[in-house]
Amino acid sequence: MSGGTADPVLSLRGIGKSFGPVRALDGIDLDVLPGTVHCVAGENGAGKSTLMKILTGAVHRDAGEYTLQGEPMRRMLTPVEARNSGIGVVYQELSLLTDLSVADNLCMGAFPSRAGLVDRRRQRSLVHAMLDRVGLVGLDPRRTVADLPTATRQLVEIARVLSNDAKVVIFDEPTTALSPEEADALLARVAALREEGVAVLYITHRIEEMFQVGDTVTVLRDGTHVHTGPLANQDEDSLIAMMVGRAIANLYPGRRPEPSGADxxxxxxxxxxxxxxxxxxxxxxxxxxxxxxxxxxxxxxxxxxxxxxxxxxxxxxxxxxxxxxxxxxxxxxxxxxIGLLTEDRKESGLLPELSIEENIAIASWRRAGVRGLVHRRRVRDHVEAAADGLRLRFGAWTDPVASLSGGNQQKVLIARWRALDxxxxxxxxxxxxxxxxxxxxxxxxxxxxxxxxxxxxxxxxxxxxxxxxxxxxxxxxxxxxxxxxxxxxxxxxxxxxxxxxxxxxxxxxxxxxxxx
CATH class of the missing domain: 3.40.50.300 (P-loop containing nucleotide triphosphate hydrolases)
Structure with a gap:
C-alpha cells in the first residue's frame, strides 16, 4: 500500500441526505487516500448506495462538503461533471452497450477523428493500450460485447473507466455474477490499481473480499457512520457486529440431526x-x-x-x-x-407493483377465501402465518414489496411457498x-x-x-x-x-x- 501519509484524493465532511421523512445519510465523514482500497460495509439500507450516488452526481446531497483532489464539488453535481473530475464507477449491472464492439464501447463519446471521420488506426492503438492495462492483451477489440463472458465484460468496463483518467474508482458489488476464479482475478486487478496509485472505493456484501483486498473499512448503519479504521485491526466477527448492531456468533446454523427414514x-x-x-x-x-x-x-x-x-x-x-x-x-x-426461488427475484419472482401481502398470498388466494371470494381478514391471517418466524422487517403489509431490502424480499418469496405448504x-x-x-x-x-x-x-x-x-x-x-x-x-x-x-x-x- 502506498500513500499512507498522503492527502486524501476524496474527502467528505458531514454529508446528509433525506428522502421525505426518511434520513438516508446523517453526518457522514469519509477520506479516501491514493494507492489504497477503502471498503464500505453495511447492511442493505445502511446508506451505501445513497453515498455512492452522491459521489457520482446521481443524487444531490442536502448537507456537507465534498472535495476531490482538494477541489470542492458543487452540491448540484452532475454525473458528467463527476466523471470528468475523475470519479469512475464499475457498477454491479454493467453499462456497456452489448450490441457494439469492444472498441466502440471503449471510445464511446471520445472517438479519435481525422477530417471529420473516425480514425480507425488511432482508435485501434488507443483501445489496445486500454485493454493491455487491465490484462486483456489478447482480446480482439472487434468482438461484440454480447459475445464476451461476464468476467471479461467487467474488465472492459474497468478499462473504459480508467481511460477517463479516473482518480477514484468505485466498485459496486463487482463479483456478484462471477465464479470464484473470476472473482479472484478481478480482486487481483483491484490490487493492481492500488499499486498504480489509484484510490479505490470498494462496496460489497462479501466480507471475505474486504479482507482479501482492502486496506481501510468504513462501516455504516442506518445512515450513520459507525467506524473507520484499518481492516487489519478487525476480524469477520467484529466487522459483522458493527454492521448489524449485534453479535452473530455463528453465521451458519450448524449440523442438524441426520434425517430420519430412508424414503x-x-x-x-x-x-x-x-x-x-x-x-x-x-x-x-x-x-x-x-x-x-x-x-x-x-x-x-x-x-x-x-x-x-x-x-x-x-x-x-x-x-x-x-x-x-x-x-x-x-x-x-x-x-x-415443489417451490422454486429463482436467481433473479426481481424479474421472475416478485411482483413489484403489488404489496408485501399480495406477493405472499398471490399463489394461494383460494386457501384464504370463502366460497371463491377473497376474505381480507382470512388473507391477512394466512399471510401472517406464512411469514411467522421469518423475521420479516417492514412498515405495513400494504407497503409495496419493492420498498423492502433484498434480504426481506427473499423472505417474502419463502413465505409465498410456505403459504402453499x-x-x-x-x-x-x-x-x-x-x-x-x-x-x-x-x-x-x-x-x-x-x-x-x-x-x-x-x-x-x-x-x-x-x-x-x-x-x-x-x-x-x-x-x-x-x-x-x-x-x-x-x-x-x-x-x-x-x-x-x-x-x-x-x-x-x-x-x-x-x-x-
Whole structure:
C-alpha cells in the first residue's frame, strides 16, 4: 500500500441526505487516500448506495462538503461533471452497450477523428493500450460485447473507466455474477490499481473480499457512520457486529440431526434437461439440505428449472413423496408441493407493483377465501402465518414489496411457498445481493424449514455457503452430474476439482456419480 501519509484524493465532511421523512445519510465523514482500497460495509439500507450516488452526481446531497483532489464539488453535481473530475464507477449491472464492439464501447463519446471521420488506426492503438492495462492483451477489440463472458465484460468496463483518467474508482458489488476464479482475478486487478496509485472505493456484501483486498473499512448503519479504521485491526466477527448492531456468533446454523427414514421426499429419475447429454438422478430426503455446486454455465440453474417444470425436458420423472409430477407444468409442480426461488427475484419472482401481502398470498388466494371470494381478514391471517418466524422487517403489509431490502424480499418469496405448504424448496442463489445480517437469517430459515420436514436443494456460486449449510453437495460440470460429497468430505478444493471440466475423470477418488 502506498500513500499512507498522503492527502486524501476524496474527502467528505458531514454529508446528509433525506428522502421525505426518511434520513438516508446523517453526518457522514469519509477520506479516501491514493494507492489504497477503502471498503464500505453495511447492511442493505445502511446508506451505501445513497453515498455512492452522491459521489457520482446521481443524487444531490442536502448537507456537507465534498472535495476531490482538494477541489470542492458543487452540491448540484452532475454525473458528467463527476466523471470528468475523475470519479469512475464499475457498477454491479454493467453499462456497456452489448450490441457494439469492444472498441466502440471503449471510445464511446471520445472517438479519435481525422477530417471529420473516425480514425480507425488511432482508435485501434488507443483501445489496445486500454485493454493491455487491465490484462486483456489478447482480446480482439472487434468482438461484440454480447459475445464476451461476464468476467471479461467487467474488465472492459474497468478499462473504459480508467481511460477517463479516473482518480477514484468505485466498485459496486463487482463479483456478484462471477465464479470464484473470476472473482479472484478481478480482486487481483483491484490490487493492481492500488499499486498504480489509484484510490479505490470498494462496496460489497462479501466480507471475505474486504479482507482479501482492502486496506481501510468504513462501516455504516442506518445512515450513520459507525467506524473507520484499518481492516487489519478487525476480524469477520467484529466487522459483522458493527454492521448489524449485534453479535452473530455463528453465521451458519450448524449440523442438524441426520434425517430420519430412508424414503426420499424428492426423487429425480432419469431426467433429461435440455442440453444435458446424460440423464440426471437425484434424491433428497425430508429434512435434508442438498447443495448443487458448479461453475457458471454448468447447468445448475437449468437443472432446478427442469425439476420445477419451467424448462422443457427430454424424458425422465420427478416424484414428490412417491407421487409423479406431470412434466412441463409449473402449476402441477406447485400443487405437488415443489417451490422454486429463482436467481433473479426481481424479474421472475416478485411482483413489484403489488404489496408485501399480495406477493405472499398471490399463489394461494383460494386457501384464504370463502366460497371463491377473497376474505381480507382470512388473507391477512394466512399471510401472517406464512411469514411467522421469518423475521420479516417492514412498515405495513400494504407497503409495496419493492420498498423492502433484498434480504426481506427473499423472505417474502419463502413465505409465498410456505403459504402453499411446499414440501420441496429449490433455492437458486438464495443470498445473492443480500447483506450479512439477512444472510444469517436466511440460513437459519433454511435450517428451520429442513427441520420441519422439507427437502431443500440449494444452488450457490459461493462455496462457503454450500459447505456451511448443506448435508451433502452434488457437483455439476458441463451439464452433467459428476460427483457427490458428504458434508464431512466436502471442501472448496474437492468441489472445484470436480466442477472443473473433466475434473471427476481426472480424480476418481472424489466419488463420481454412476449416472455421469
Amino acid at each position: 426420499a421426499r424428492l426423487e429425480v429419475r432419469g431426467l433429461r434437461p435440455e442440453g444435458f447429454p446424460a440423464p440426471v438422478d437425484l434424491s433428497v430426503r425430508a429434512g435434508e439440505v442438498v447443495g448443487v455446486a458448479g461453475l457458471l454455465g454448468s447447468g445448475r440453474s437449468e437443472l432446478l428449472r427442469a425439476i420445477f417444470g419451467a424448462d422443457p425436458v427430454g424424458g425422465g420423472r420427478v416424484l414428490v413423496d412417491g407421487r409423479p409430477v406431470p412434466r412441463g407444468s409449473t402449476r402441477a409442480a406447485a400443487r405437488r408441493g 411446499a414440501k420441496v424448496l429449490l433455492l437458486d442463489e438464495p443470498t445473492k445481493g443480500v447483506d450479512v445480517g439477512a444472510k444469517a437469517d436466511i440460513y437459519r430459515i433454511i435450517a428451520d424449514l429442513a427441520a420441519s420436514g422439507l427437502a431443500i436443494v440449494v444452488v450457490s456460486s459461493y462455496l462457503p455457503e454450500l459447505l456451511g449449510l448443506c448435508d451433502r453437495v452434488v457437483v455439476v460440470s458441463e451439464r452433467r452430474l459428476v460427483g457427490e460429497l458428504s458434508a464431512e468430505e466436502a471442501s472448496e478444493e474437492r468441489v472445484l476439482a470436480l466442477a472443473s471440466p473433466r475434473g471427476a475423470d481426472d480424480r476418481p477418488d472424489l466419488n463420481p456419480l454412476e449416472s455421469s
